[in-house]
Amino acid sequence: MKTAAGEITPLWRNRDYNVLWVSQVVSELGAAMSQLAFPLLVIFGSGSVVEIGVVVSARAAARFVAGLPAGALADRYSRKKIMLCCRGTLVVGYTSLVVALLFGAATFPHILATTILAGAASALFGPAEEAALPSIVPRSQLSTTVARNTARTYLAGLIGPAVGGALFGIHRVLPFLVDAVTSALSFVGLLFVRLPHRRVERDTNLGQEMWAGLVWVARQRAIAATLVWVVLSNTVFSAMLVPILAMSGEKDTPPGELGLMMTTLSVGGLIGAAIAPRLHAALPAPVIVIGVSWIAALLTPLLAFCSTALQFGLVLAMVMVFAPTANTTIITYQMMTAPDEFRGRTRGAVRLGTGMAGALGPMLGGVLTAVTGGRNVVLVCVAALLVVAVATTASPTIRGLAGKDR
Structure with missing residues (x-):
């Protein structure tokens, strides 16, 4: 974070932050593409209104349920390993759905499980990444990194749905294939992000730590x-x-x-x-x-x-x-x-x-x-x-x- 002369390294030369940011831009673009594709998959499959509602709600519900333990996990375990596990799990989940779609074996439970997995992985990834940022960038640059992270979300929302819809129109497997590839690229990028080693020893269980966190925030x-x-x-x-x-x-x-x-x-x-x-x-x-x-x-x-x-x-x-x-x-x-x-x-x-x-x-x-x-x-x-x-x-x-x- 500092040069040999003691000067703060410009953010554009901060290798770890830039690798992290680029890997997440790629991943969020893929996620924005597939998020629209999930309800489209049901619409052009069974066409069930109930199943469409369940698929749309399931992702948000998974994010909500995983949101509270996500913070406690980020404080208890290696934040880099949490991020890698989230991206690796997505690669496996999306690849399994791609294979099922290609062979005509995709079922509604499989589609539902994949979108739940995507929501939970997103919820678990977020606090781990945000908690790690002060270890990657100096205090004076933190606000700029937060703004840049916000920009990537809007960028994904601007480009992702339109591209995802177009890819689905070509072949319904394409948005999920792209998301599998972007998740894999993000996983590889995260391997090269250097974070300081954190040794955390706790005598309490995860539930106690979640409660302690809520009490501290309050x-x-x-x-x-x-x-x-x-x-x-x-x-x-x-x-x-x-x-x-x-x-x-x-x-x-x-x-x-x-x-x-x-x-x-x-x-x-x-x-x-x-x-x-x-x-x-x-x-x-x-x-x-x-x-x-x-x-x-x-x-x-x-x-x-x-x-x-x-x-x-x-x-x-x-x-x-x-x-x-x-x-x-x-x-x-x-x-x-x-x-x-x-x-x-x-x-x-x-x-x-x-x-x-x-x-x-x-x-x-x-x-x-x-x-x-x-x-x-x-x-x-x-x-x-x-x-x-x-x-x-x-x-x-x-x-x-x-x-x-x-």
Whole structure:
């Protein structure tokens, strides 16, 4: 991390981080391709609506269930070995599905098991990677690495589904074959990432360590406050997408325009990830968190005047431009505040919270849309974001956030 003269090595010359980042870009692109292909496989197979719902929900459920032990495992065992096991397991799982599809032997339980495996592997990988970052990059570069990791997720979301759908149209096995190959490439890349050896000796079992991690997070007022902010913001934002999609569908919006709306969100996120390091360095942490809260609260009322999917997408994209800066600030703060022995569990708790938000938000949005109508739900979500902004501004804990990496 430092040159012979004692200078900090530029991030672009940090071999271990760049190998890790490239290997994960490749893997996340493959995952984004196959994630769309799983429901398509059922649609063009049995066509069962129930099976489609089960396949879509199973991946999210697996991520949620594996989210809590993931952090404890990352604090207990070798983080590099955890990452390698996750990628290696995916190679085996996707290869088995590819072979079954080629020989016409793929069954619904096999498809379901593979998507569950993918969700669990993703949940286990995340805290291990994030907890290892401070061992790879110096404190002064951590916020930039967090922003770059955020960018790769938006990049995968921008490119992956479109390419995955096109590959499925050529042959249904191709998205899964690509994911198997990208997982293998990621596995090979991880072999060359150097992490310091961690010797962890514990007298407690995994369940006790999971509980200890939750207690520790709850006692850290600043970490707990930022976790609540993330969960509330993500819940409201994900709930808002459902009525927007429903209103667009009522107007017989072409699928291509709906896809363009989601693409616009990813573009906004990519732009935001590009500017996040500069904004993070220029502004205090409280200003960022409170400011992003108010930006969301003041921009989303424009949704009431939107009539097309593209207009909805542009408004939401403006909000997404600033979201990565808040995420970068919060994640960096949490990672630098948490000691190494609790870092995995801290990130595991956050991922568990965002998983809950991702599952609960669309469910609430769907139920409320069915009962009251899409436009009313959008207004409720706008009001909820206003409440979050007011509460965030009034919180002495948020206002007292210190930049641990500065």
